Structure formats: C-alpha cells, structure tokens
Amino acid sequence: MHVHDDPDVEAADLAVRLRAGDQEALAEMYRRWSTLVHTIALRSLGTREDAEDVTQQVFVAAWRGRHTVQPDLGSPAAWLVGITKHRVADVRTERYRSHRNMQAVASEVATSPVTVDDSNWAERLLLVHELERMGDPRATVLRMAFVEDRTHEDIAQTLDLPLGTVKSHVRRGLIALRDRMKEVERVSSH
Amino acid sequence: MSHPTEDELVDLAVGDGTVSPSVSASVSAHVDGCDTCAATVAELRHTAALVAAAPPSVTWQAPTDxxxxxxxxxxxxxxxxxxxxxxxxxxxxxxxxxxxxxxxxxxxxxxxxxxxxxxxxxxxxxxxxxxxxxxxxxxxxxxxxxxxxxxxxxxxxxxxxxxxxxxxxxxxxxxxxxxxxxxxxxxxxxxxxxxxxxxxxxxxxxxxxxxxxxxxxxxxxxxxxxxxxxxxxxxxxxxxxxxxxxxxxxxxxxxxxxxxxxxxxxxxxxxxxxxxxxxxxxxx
Known part of the structure; x- marks a missing residue:
C-alpha cells in the first residue's frame, strides 16, 4: 500500500519535482499555497494590488530559484513563505525610499524613518497554516500547551490521552514548527 | 557531556515543570556552556511564543484568478x-x-x-x-x-x-x-x-x-x-x-x-x- 499518512511526504515530493524542472509541480504548489502567500502579502502590505504583485513575484522567483529548495526539509511551504517575506521587505524598502524622497523634496530635512510594521505576518500566518494542516490532536495539544498554558497532565486528562502521547505531540510538534521558522529565516535573509 | 536530545531541550525550553530536577539541572548546565544548544532553546521558545500569539483562525484570502x-x-x-x-x-x-x-x-x-x-x-x-x-x-x-x-x-x-x-x-x-x-x-x-x-x-x-x-x-x-x-x-x-x-x-x-x-x-x-x-x- 502506498498511502502516505504524512502529508509532508507528498509535499516533499513536490520539492523534488520542482527542482527537477517539472512545471506541473509549480502549478500544484500554486494551487496549495498561493492563498497563504497572498494573505501574508496582503496583511503585511495592506493593498490588494501590492499583494498580488508580490504573489506573482514569489512564484516566478520560486521557478527561477528552484535549485534552492531543499526537499529534505519536507514541505516547500516554508521556503515559499521565506521568499514572500523577502519580497515584502523589498516593497517596504521601496515605499520607505519614495516616502523619504518625497519628504526630502518637501522639506529638505532629514526625516525619521516611516513606521515599519514588523508584526511577523509571515511567521504567524505560516504557523496558523501549519497548525491547520497538522490536524488533531497535535494542533489542539500545542494550543492548549502554549496558548492556554496548561500542564501536560491537565491536557492528557482533558483530551483523554496518555501523558506520554501528549508530551510526544508537544515535542514533535514544536520541533517541526521550529524547523519551519528556521527555513523562513534562511530563505528570507538571503 | 554530549549534547542533550532535542526532546530534552524542548522540555527545558518550554516544559511544564514536571521534568525531574536532576535531569533538568544537568541539561540546563550543558546549555549554559553550549552556544549551539542555547540557540536551539531560544528558537524553541521563540516558536512557542509565536504559537501563543497565533490568531485562533485566519480569514485566508486567495489572489484573483x-x-x-x-x-x-x-x-x-x-x-x-x-x-x-x-x-x-x-x-x-x-x-x-x-x-x-x-x-x-x-x-x-x-x-x-x-x-x-x-x-x-x-x-x-x-x-x-x-x-x-x-x-x-x-x-x-x-x-x-x-x-x-x-x-x-x-x-x-x-x-x-x-x-x-x-x-x-x-x-x-x-x-x-x-x-x-x-x-x-x-x-x-x-x-x-x-x-x-x-x-x-x-x-x-x-x-x-x-x-x-x-x-x-x-x-x-x-x-x-x-x-x-x-x-x-x-x-x-x-x-x-x-x-x-x-x-x-x-x-x-x-x-x-x-x-x-x-x-x-x-x-x-x-x-x-x-x-x-x-x-x-x-x-x-
């Protein structure tokens, strides 16, 4: 039987195919993650026009930079989000420059930087996406442990799960999410 | 001492205080002197903080066709x-x-x-x-x-x-x-x-x-x-x-x-x- 319990196995396969130059893999990645990419860009930049522009740039960049995806890291979602974060930063820099130029022209006074919205939309929305995808009980266990700050014992009793299972979900889940965050950082800081 | 396991680092970073004190003390002592493990602990805490701050649900917005x-x-x-x-x-x-x-x-x-x-x-x-x-x-x-x-x-x-x-x-x-x-x-x-x-x-x-x-x-x-x-x-x-x-x-x-x-x-x-x-x- 070739049934994948872990959606990451299939997602990692997409990364392999993309690296090999399979155009259909890019189309599939767009179907799966363009909404994630677009929502991050929209929250970060505020306008639909910029958000769609960034979405377009991200997938064009994904194709051109397909040799930089790392299939051994599992799902390429974090890789796409890293590219998104980078592009969003580019748009912000550009906005800051034009704002500064405008102010310089207007007042010829060196100006304070415009407020930069650094609310980590890329990481936060990727996390929500990953939690949604992770499914239960792991996502619920993580939320109970970190959002509600409950003890593992308490979570085990509430969900009627063995304590060891709860601990395992907390550890595996958090490590997996940490790996995603590192990947975003790796890609976006290039 | 060899590096603690990732599980042990998770327990140290975001544990609920139920790990035995002796294990906790030895892991903690290692991390104090090891940059690599200290970085991992910091990453895990950062991730946990992001989970804590994650909105319960998001209105996803797809790009236009x-x-x-x-x-x-x-x-x-x-x-x-x-x-x-x-x-x-x-x-x-x-x-x-x-x-x-x-x-x-x-x-x-x-x-x-x-x-x-x-x-x-x-x-x-x-x-x-x-x-x-x-x-x-x-x-x-x-x-x-x-x-x-x-x-x-x-x-x-x-x-x-x-x-x-x-x-x-x-x-x-x-x-x-x-x-x-x-x-x-x-x-x-x-x-x-x-x-x-x-x-x-x-x-x-x-x-x-x-x-x-x-x-x-x-x-x-x-x-x-x-x-x-x-x-x-x-x-x-x-x-x-x-x-x-x-x-x-x-x-x-x-x-x-x-x-x-x-x-x-x-x-x-x-x-x-x-x-x-x-x-x-x-x-x-």
Whole structure:
C-alpha cells in the first residue's frame, strides 16, 4: 500500500519535482499555497494590488530559484513563505525610499524613518497554516500547551490521552514548527 | 557531556515543570556552556511564543484568478521565448508550442523558418512525424503538457496572433469583442485589442501596428473600469508588438472594458504611471 499518512511526504515530493524542472509541480504548489502567500502579502502590505504583485513575484522567483529548495526539509511551504517575506521587505524598502524622497523634496530635512510594521505576518500566518494542516490532536495539544498554558497532565486528562502521547505531540510538534521558522529565516535573509 | 536530545531541550525550553530536577539541572548546565544548544532553546521558545500569539483562525484570502496567468505569462515570454526554459523537462515540441514559429502559421502559408536545425536524420524524421501529428490532431497533446492552464491559453492565443488568423474572417476562434487602440492625443489608430474565448476562459490579446517605445522602462497592459475609478494590471507587454493575457469574465462583467497600454518606469511602484500610450474601449 502506498498511502502516505504524512502529508509532508507528498509535499516533499513536490520539492523534488520542482527542482527537477517539472512545471506541473509549480502549478500544484500554486494551487496549495498561493492563498497563504497572498494573505501574508496582503496583511503585511495592506493593498490588494501590492499583494498580488508580490504573489506573482514569489512564484516566478520560486521557478527561477528552484535549485534552492531543499526537499529534505519536507514541505516547500516554508521556503515559499521565506521568499514572500523577502519580497515584502523589498516593497517596504521601496515605499520607505519614495516616502523619504518625497519628504526630502518637501522639506529638505532629514526625516525619521516611516513606521515599519514588523508584526511577523509571515511567521504567524505560516504557523496558523501549519497548525491547520497538522490536524488533531497535535494542533489542539500545542494550543492548549502554549496558548492556554496548561500542564501536560491537565491536557492528557482533558483530551483523554496518555501523558506520554501528549508530551510526544508537544515535542514533535514544536520541533517541526521550529524547523519551519528556521527555513523562513534562511530563505528570507538571503 | 554530549549534547542533550532535542526532546530534552524542548522540555527545558518550554516544559511544564514536571521534568525531574536532576535531569533538568544537568541539561540546563550543558546549555549554559553550549552556544549551539542555547540557540536551539531560544528558537524553541521563540516558536512557542509565536504559537501563543497565533490568531485562533485566519480569514485566508486567495489572489484573483488573473495572477496565475500573469506568472505563466511572465515565464513564457521571458524564459521560453527568449532563451528557452532549462532543458530539463522540456522537449523540442513543447518549446515549439510556446514559440510562434512556422508551425503556427496556417497550413497554406510557406514555412518561413525551422524552429531549429535538426542535427541528424533521425531527429529530422522525428520532427516531421511530430508536425504531421500536430497538423492532424490539433493542439490537444501539446496543451496537455508544459505550463498549466494559464500558459496553455496564452500559447494558443500567441499562436493565433503569429498566424494572424485572429484578424481573418475565417478564423476558427471568433473574438468576443475587439477594438482599435489609438493614441490619446492624436487619436491615431496604432493597434488592436480583442477578447477571445480560449479553452480555459478568456484571453485579452493585444497587437500594435508597430513596436511601442518603452523608453528606459517597460510597457504594461491594463484594464480600466468604465467607472473611471478602478483599474487592474493584466500584464507586462514584452518587447515586440503582440501579446496575450488570460483574463476573467468577471472583470468584463464588472466593467473593466477599457484596454490601456502604459509606459512604466522600473521604480518599484505597481501603480499606473499615468503615461498612457494607447487606449480603446471594448464594445459591450
């Protein structure tokens, strides 16, 4: 039987195919993650026009930079989000420059930087996406442990799960999410 | 001491205080003197803090349908036509599909140039066979490979433009609507735009009677709303005088019926520059 319990196995396969130059893999990645990419860009930049522009740039960049995806890291979602974060930063820099130029022209006074919205939309929305995808009980266990700050014992009793299972979900889940965050950082800081 | 396991680091970073004090103390002592493990603990705590701050649910917002078309259009015009996509995953037939060559001219027209010089008799034979198959079977096979639906639609329209079939009365694909594009100041007729139905929806095709001057920037095609307030970018017009962009029926229905070609600078601004070269309003 070739049934994948872990959606990451299939997602990692997409990364392999993309690296090999399979155009259909890019189309599939767009179907799966363009909404994630677009929502991050929209929250970060505020306008639909910029958000769609960034979405377009991200997938064009994904194709051109397909040799930089790392299939051994599992799902390429974090890789796409890293590219998104980078592009969003580019748009912000550009906005800051034009704002500064405008102010310089207007007042010829060196100006304070415009407020930069650094609310980590890329990481936060990727996390929500990953939690949604992770499914239960792991996502619920993580939320109970970190959002509600409950003890593992308490979570085990509430969900009627063995304590060891709860601990395992907390550890595996958090490590997996940490790996995603590192990947975003790796890609976006290039 | 060897490094603690990742599990032990998780317990230290975000544990609920139930790990035995002796284990906790030895892990903690190691981390104090080990930069690598200290970094891991910091990452795990940062991630846990992000989970704690994550909104319970998010209203996901998908991009409009036009975006995928713009992506494939971008890749096809810049990479397939210019220097070809990387050899991996593409064979000669697929390249032909995206390049307006003699293959796309009507059968009666003389072939003007070969897509490439065949190197061997075998290859020549294979190309001939491929062409025959195409002449009989139409474009179905080619469109099933290569780029996704957006590009398939785009290459079909580019093929039609290359064959100039689109402006001929016996064209198999009738434009849904078409309009002359003229300069804003002197009202000179310098191009045409048409909405054509493709296998996957609608395409906006644009052709100019002579290449437009992009100056030191580039040319962008827009659909302006007849309310005079809204506009959408449908894509970048690559150097040359013809292009095709996938659009949606919704756009037309919502009143985005004025085709506009503008000259844009490489200034990072996605907004219309205000420098329109040609414009025309599609009939309802």
């Amino acid at each position: 036009a975006v995928w078309g713009r992506i494939t259009d971008h890749l096809s015009t810049e990479e397939l036509d210019a220097d070809g996509l990387d050899a991996d995953g593409l064979d000669a037939d697929e390249l032909d599909a995206d390049e307006p060559t003699s293959d796309d001219l009507p059968p009666a027209a003389p072939a003007r140039r070969e897509p490439a010089t065949p190197h061997t008799d075998d290859e020549l034979e294979r190309r001939r066979a491929g062409r025959h198959e195409r002449d009989r079977g139409g474009r179905g096979r080619r469109l099933s490979v290569g780029w996704g639906a957006g590009l398939a639609a785009a290459s079909l329209a580019i093929g039609l433009l290359a064959g100039r079939a689109i402006w001929q009365p016996d064209t198999p694909v009738q434009p849904v609507a078409q309009v002359a594009l003229s300069t804003l100041d002197t009202k000179q007729d310098e191009g045409k735009a048409a909405v054509v139905r493709s296998a996957d929806g609608l395409d906006l095709t644009v052709a100019t009677s002579k290449p437009l001057d992009a100056g030191d920037g580039y040319l962008e095609v827009w659909l302006l709303n007849s309310d005079g307030k809204r506009m959408v970018s449908v894509g970048v017009l690559a150097p040359g005088d013809k292009a095709s962009f996938p659009i949606s029926q919704t756009l037309i229905d919502e009143g985005y019926v004025i085709v506009d070609i503008s000259r844009e600078k490489f200034d990072g601004s996605p907004a219309h520059s205000g420098d329109s070269l040609l414009r025309g309003k599609l009939p309802a």
